Amino acid sequence: MRSLCWELSRTDLAEPVPPVPLRNGLPRVEIEEHQMKPTNAIDADTRHLIDGAQFKMAMRHLAGAVSVITVGSWEERSGFTATSVSSLSADVPSVIVCVNRTSSSWPILERRQRFCVNVLAQDQQHIAQSFAGQNGRQGVARYADADWHELSTGTPALKDALTVLDCVLERAVHHHSHAILIGHVCAMTVRSGARPLLYWQGGYQHLKSTEA
Numbered sequence: 001m002r003s004l005c006w007e008l009s010r011t012d013l014a015e016p017v018p019p020v021p022l023r024n025g026l027p028r029v030e031i032e033e034h035q036m037k038p039t040n041a042i043d044a045d046t047r048h049l050i051d052g053a054q055f056k057m058a059m060r061h062l063a064g065a066v067s068v069i070t071v072g073s074w075e076e077r078s079g080f081t082a083t084s085v086s087s088l089s090a091d092v093p094s095v096i097v098c099v100n101r102t103s104s105s106w107p108i109l110e111r112r113q114r115f116c117v118n119v120l121a122q123d124q125q126h127i128a129q130s131f132a133g134q135n136g137r138q139g140v141a142r143y144a145d146a147d148w149h150e151l152s153t154g155t156p157a158l159k160d161a162l163t164v165l166d167c168v169l170e171r172a173v174h175h176h177s178h179a180i181l182i183g184h185v186c187a188m189t190v191r192s193g194a195r196p197l198l199y200w201q202g203g204y205q206h207l208k209s210t211e212a
């Protein structure tokens, strides 16, 4: 693990960050295959000790904030519900999101290289369900029943999200079925006074106040 961290800090994180680009003239990034060093590779015997179903059962215990990742422009847009959002760094405001490359959002994301993280409030469960495809909606239809606007990148942003992080894709690292997106945050909004929508044990959850 130590050598993996060292490799990542040398090869992925030490490069200078380009200036924040707005609407036009965005630099394109190379979508890269992550090459595991032999020392970090998992041997064939270890790989199959835990199967996917067991792993998913364990991950049900991981409580997560629910976000909707929007991609595209007004003409061509899609998006997906995600709990894989995490803060990466503050001095260069950056976040990571993991996306399944079989998702309908991936081709748009890959082409346009921008995305918005819309962190949902607890009164926005219907938006989470829509972007998870739970009501059968695809593409633009997922945007019904909510109000949207644009910040810097032109990606649709949810007007009353708990917070919106408008990102330019700085790096995408392929890992098996998924890609880890590193987004450079170039605009944001915050809604004060609202509580987050959470996901835990296979269901949507709300925070309960511990105050009497």
Ligand SMILES: Cc1cc2nc3c(=O)[nH]c(=O)nc-3n(C[C@H](O)[C@H](O)[C@H](O)COP(=O)(O)O)c2cc1C
Pocket: 066, 079, 080, 081, 082, 083, 084, 085, 098, 099, 100, 102, 103, 104, 105, 131, 132, 133, 199
């Ligand atoms: C609570 C929740 C969290 C999810 N988190 C992720 C995620 O982090 N990454 C991802 O790629 N898909 C995630 N999904 C699944 C996608 O939302 C879903 O597969 C996608 O919207 C449907 O793909 P489609 O656009 O091809 O129809 C999550 C689904 C739910 C309900």
